[in-house]
Structure formats: structure tokens, C-alpha cells
Amino acid sequence: MALTTTRTTTTTDAADVTAPEREVRSVTKEADGLAVASFVLGLLGLLVMNILLGPVAIVMALVALARSTARRGRALLGLTLGVADLVVLAVLVTGNGTVSWSL
Numbered sequence: 001m002a003l004t005t006t007r008t009t010t011t012t013d014a015a016d017v018t019a020p021e022r023e024v025r026s027v028t029k030e031a032d033g034l035a036v037a038s039f040v041l042g043l044l045g046l047l048v049m050n051i052l053l054g055p056v057a058i059v060m061a062l063v064a065l066a067r068s069t070a071r072r073g074r075a076l077l078g079l080t081l082g083v084a085d086l087v088v089l090a091v092l093v094t095g096n097g098t099v100s101w102s103l
Helices: 019-045 050-066 072-096
Strands: none
Touching (some): 019 050
């Protein structure tokens, strides 16, 4: 007596996915990339070029949130870090009268 098992696999071919589904996936993937980029730029902006990277991080985070990113937390962190970049810039300008770090 031999036992046989059959394995059923389901795969989605490119032909099975409709055009609107592909468009939604690409928009979501693009929004996820924007969320990650805003986080990285906001974090980097705390150290260098906060006058440029802060506003860019804020805009990218807002666009990612508007496009309903799956990485909402990362976009919110990017937004927060972008605002923190501008706060650091404001403190540097009022404290030193310059836009650069002084050690």
C-alpha cells in the first residue's frame, strides 16, 4: 500500500494581475520608498546640511502619507526628524549667528 501526496501550489502570473492592481502595488511601493527615504534624510539632516535635508524629509514624508504608505511609522519618523532638523537649524542660527556647527 503506497501513500501518495499531492502538493497544490498557487502562483500569480503577470497575466492574472489586472492593470489597476499593478498600479496600486507600484504606488504603494513608491510610497514605501518615499517613507524610508524621508526617514534616512531626516536622520542624516541632524548631522549635516539640515537647511536642505530637513525640508526635503518633511515633503517626502507628507507625500508618502498622502499616498497611504504601508510604512506609516517610518514616514511619521521622517516627518518628525525633518522638523527636528529645522529646530536644530533655528537653534544654531540664534545661538551662533551662523548656519554651521562650531566646536
